[in-house]
Amino acid sequence: MMTAFIFLCLFAIAxxxxxxxxxxxxxxPLAFAGTSIALYSVISGQPFWNHYLTGMVETGGxxxxxxxxxxxxxxALIPFYAWxxxxxxxEVGDFTGLFLFASMGAMLMVSSTHYMSLFLGVEILSIAMxxxxxxxxxxxxSNEAALKYFITGSFTSAILLFGIGMIYALTGSLEIAGxxxxxxxxxxxxAYLFVFTGFxxxxxxxxxxxxxxxxxxxxxxxxxxxxxxxxKLASIGAFLRIIQLNVDLLPxxxxxxxxxxxxxxxxxxxxLAIKQQSVKRLLAYSGIVQAGFILMGFISLRPGEExxxxxxxxxxxxxxxxxxxxxxxxxxxxxxxALDAFRGLGQRNPILAGTITLALISLAxxxxxxxxxxxxxxxxxxxxNGYAALAVVAVVCTLMSVYYYYKVINAIYxxxxxxxxxxxxxxxxxxxxxxxxxxxxxxxxxxFTGLLK
Amino acid sequence: xxHIPEIIRTIPLSHYVALSSALFLIGLLGVLIRKNIIIVxxxxxxxxxxxxxxxxxxxxxxxxxxxxxxxxxxMAVAAAEVSVGLAIIVMIYKNLxxxxxxxxxxxxx
Numbered sequence: 001m002m003t004a005f006i007f008l009c010l011f012a013i014a015x016x017x018x019x020x021x022x023x024x025x026x027x028x029p030l031a032f033a034g035t036s037i038a039l040y041s042v043i044s045g046q047p048f049w050n051h052y053l054t055g056m057v058e059t060g061g062x063x064x065x066x067x068x069x070x071x072x073x074x075x076a077l078i079p080f081y082a083w084x085x086x087x088x089x090x091e092v093g094d095f096t097g098l099f100l101f102a103s104m105g106a107m108l109m110v111s112s113t114h115y116m117s118l119f120l121g122v123e124i125l126s127i128a129m130x131x132x133x134x135x136x137x138x139x140x141x142s143n144e145a146a147l148k149y150f151i152t153g154s155f156t157s158a159i160l161l162f163g164i165g166m167i168y169a170l171t172g173s174l175e176i177a178g179x180x181x182x183x184x185x186x187x188x189x190x191a192y193l194f195v196f197t198g199f200x201x202x203x204x205x206x207x208x209x210x211x212x213x214x215x216x217x218x219x220x221x222x223x224x225x226x227x228x229x230x231x232k233l234a235s236i237g238a239f240l241r242i243i244q245l246n247v248d249l250l251p252x253x254x255x256x257x258x259x260x261x262x263x264x265x266x267x268x269x270x271x272l273a274i275k276q277q278s279v280k281r282l283l284a285y286s287g288i289v290q291a292g293f294i295l296m297g298f299i300s301l302r303p304g305e306e307x308x309x310x311x312x313x314x315x316x317x318x319x320x321x322x323x324x325x326x327x328x329x330x331x332x333x334x335x336x337x338a339l340d341a342f343r344g345l346g347q348r349n350p351i352l353a354g355t356i357t358l359a360l361i362s363l364a365x366x367x368x369x370x371x372x373x374x375x376x377x378x379x380x381x382x383x384x385n386g387y388a389a390l391a392v393v394a395v396v397c398t399l400m401s402v403y404y405y406y407k408v409i410n411a412i413y414x415x416x417x418x419x420x421x422x423x424x425x426x427x428x429x430x431x432x433x434x435x436x437x438x439x440x441x442x443x444x445x446x447x448f449t450g451l452l453k
Numbered sequence: 454x455x456h457i458p459e460i461i462r463t464i465p466l467s468h469y470v471a472l473s474s475a476l477f478l479i480g481l482l483g484v485l486i487r488k489n490i491i492i493v494x495x496x497x498x499x500x501x502x503x504x505x506x507x508x509x510x511x512x513x514x515x516x517x518x519x520x521x522x523x524x525x526x527x528m529a530v531a532a533a534e535v536s537v538g539l540a541i542i543v544m545i546y547k548n549l550x551x552x553x554x555x556x557x558x559x560x561x562x
Contacts, residue, residue: 116523123530130537134544143545144557150541151493154534155484158500161527162477165504169470169511174519214560281560 001059001111002049004038004067005104011035012100019093028082031096035078035103039071042107056114062244062306065452066110066237069310073229073317074103079430080222080325083332086424095135099226102128106234110241115164115174118238122160122202125234126153132223133215145218152211156201163194177245189251195242196257202235205295206264209288213276216284221331224280225324228287229317236294240309243301258299259390265292266397273404280337282404283323286363289401290316296394297378300385307452308377311441314448315362315370318438322359322431326352329423342408344416349423353412355431362438364405365398370441370448377449458513469510476503490542490552494535501531 011034015027041048042064050059057063081099084092105124112118130153134146168174170188197208204212216224243250265288273285294316297309327337329352334341346353362371375398379391441448476499483496505524512520546552 116519116526119523120526120530123534127530127533127537130541134541137544138548140545140548141559143541143548144559146541147490147545147557150538151484151490151497154497154538155500157530157534158477158480158497158504161501161504162507164523165473165507165511168520168523169466169507172511172515172517174523217560 001042001045001057001067002052003041003046004071004107006049007034007038007041008100008104008107012097012104014097015093015100016097017093019090019097024085024090024092027093027096028078028085031081031100032075032078034100035071035074038107039068039075042067042071056117057108057111058113058241059111062310063111063241065310066233066241067107069313069317070103070106070110070230070233070237073233073321074099076317076321076430076434077222077226077229079426080225080328083222083328083427091135095132095223098128098132099223102132102226102230106230106237109234110237112238112241113176113245115167115176118176118242119157119161119164121234121238122157125231126157129153129223129227129231132226133219135223136220139218141218142220143218145215148211149215149219152201152215156198159194159201160198163191163196163198166191166194176242189253192251192254193257196239196254199235199239199242200261203232203239203291203295204288205261205291206268206288209265209269212288213272213281213284216287217278217280217337221280221324221328221337225321225328228283228320228324232287232291233313233317236291236309236313240298240301240306243298244303244306247301247303255299258295259387262292262295262390263393265289265295266394270397270400270404273401276404277339278337279327279339279342279408280324280331282408283320283327286401286405287316287320289397290320290363293375293378293394296382296387296390299382299387299390305381307449308374308381310452311370311445311449312374312378314441315374315438318434318441319359319362319371322355322434322438323363325427325431326356326359329421329427333421339408339411342411343414344412344418345421346413347416348418348421351428351431352421352423355435357409357412358435358438360405360409362442364402368439368442370438370445373442373445377445458516461510461513466510466514470507473503473507473510476500476506488554490545490554493554494538494542498531498535501527 011031015031018027081096102125105121108117108121112121130146130150133149134142136142201208269285269289273282276282294309294312330341331337362369365371365375382391480496480500484493487493505527508520508524
């Protein structure tokens with residue numbers, strides 16, 4: 001595990017230095033190789049140098065699966081950053097390096113057992129993402145996105161840190177699992193409320209979602225893809241780990257808090273998504289709604305029952321990566337991500353059109369896709385834990401969401417006289433691969449759940 | 454001469470908690486209310502430093518060094534955040550010539 005951290009950092013630094021040289025073409029393959037080595041060292045679980053982690057990082061169990069998912073997510077996104085290199089942009093080294101640092105922070109977040117490493121992970125991830133949000137520094141929209149992300153992000157960290165500080169003052173321990181019965185029980189619950197609210201802000205669930213659509217819209221789309229997949233995966237994963245480690249001590253109001261957040265997220269998120277004209281904003285709201293669904297798997301979480309949440313991660317990450325990458329290619333040609341820019345995509349590039357259509361169907365929960373199975377598992381768990389009413393609302397909201405996903409698909413397959421939109425075969429191949437995995441996870445979910453259990 | 458933890462302990466812990474909560478609230482309200490980005494930025498720093506105060510006080514009351522080490526990490530992280538944040542503000546100022554938060558409203562809906 002330690003070697004994974006070291007390799008990610010080394011390759012990130014190497015990528016940044018290579019950005020100064022003339023061999024920028026080597027950066028993305030190198031980053032891909034580094035991430036693959038890190039993935040290998042996580043999966044093989046070799047204990048080399050692990051004693052330097054001083055017990056602050058867990059190397060097995062759910063932490064291992066989450067780390068592997070984070071690194072697979074990074075591997076899925078890194079090849080697309082070569083697009084900047086092909087376009088002759090000099091900053092490709094910085095972008096790739098920062099993205100590797102962000103992945104390393106995400107890994108630290110989902111594997112920490114100590115609030116100190118958790119906080120460091122949150123900050124390593126966020127600071128890299130603030131810079132990436134403003135990557136397109138000549139565009140004022142990207143500037144604005146970077147500022148909004150920075151202000152809300154550091155505000156979030158401060159709230160999270162205040163919760164951690166209160167927990168420390170009350171229990172005298174920074175271990176995540178170290179909370180014991182203390183005299184100031186109500187104050188400890190307040191501290192947990194701060195921590196959970198900090199995470200809710202990071203995950204962007206209603207009513208803490210206000211920043212997400214603006215930030216997603218302004219950020220360069222390839223980094224929006226990282227924000228929607230990597231950052232969400234890391235925040236929800238770290239949240240899951242905190243819940244897991246404290247499962248006996250969690251306050252009784254927590255399920256009511258989740259239920260309230262989920263209800264607000266599903267209803268308001270869908271209602272706000274319907275009137276969006278920008279596809280990126282629509283996908284941002286869609287991400288908010290999906291996060292609400294993932295939180296449903298958190299209700300009355302018992303040990304050994306995390307796999308529906310983990311399966312949902314796979315489904316959501318695959319679909320959102322495909323969606324944002326396709327939006328990126330359309331946007332870089334048309335200069336806008338409005339719904340009109342997608343008209344006739346079915347004729348202009350059938351591969352882009354087909355992959356985004358299947359990804360949107362997966363997000364909507366259409367049958368034979370991983371999104372359907374993931375939703376089914378999570379709803380099943382909510383019903384089994386006595387939240388049938390919530391599950392009914394969720395199903396109704398899913399039906400509502402079909403409307404706005406259909407709006408995009410309808411635009412894609414309408415007629416258009418525009419010329420073809422060719423992309424390089426590597427990218428087509430990757431998009432098709434992700435779509436095939438989405439379908440495979442929808443048709444043969446038992447293989448994937450077997451891996452996750 | 455007394456040790457610093459002993460001097461810290463001459464004031465009850467609840468006073469530290471009250472002070473740092475008050476500082477945190479001031480910072481929080483500042484972020485929500487103020488219009489100038491630089492001031493908002495300072496308010497975030499106040500929030501982080503309120504937590505530092507709480508951590509140091511709790512650490513010396515508990516005789517535990519973990520809280521103090523955490524404060525060092527928080528300070529390093531806050532410094533990194535400041536450098537990135539100021540860079541973003543400079544970039545925005547170059548493009549838009551303003552630091553008023555209300556004028557950053559290109560994206561709505």
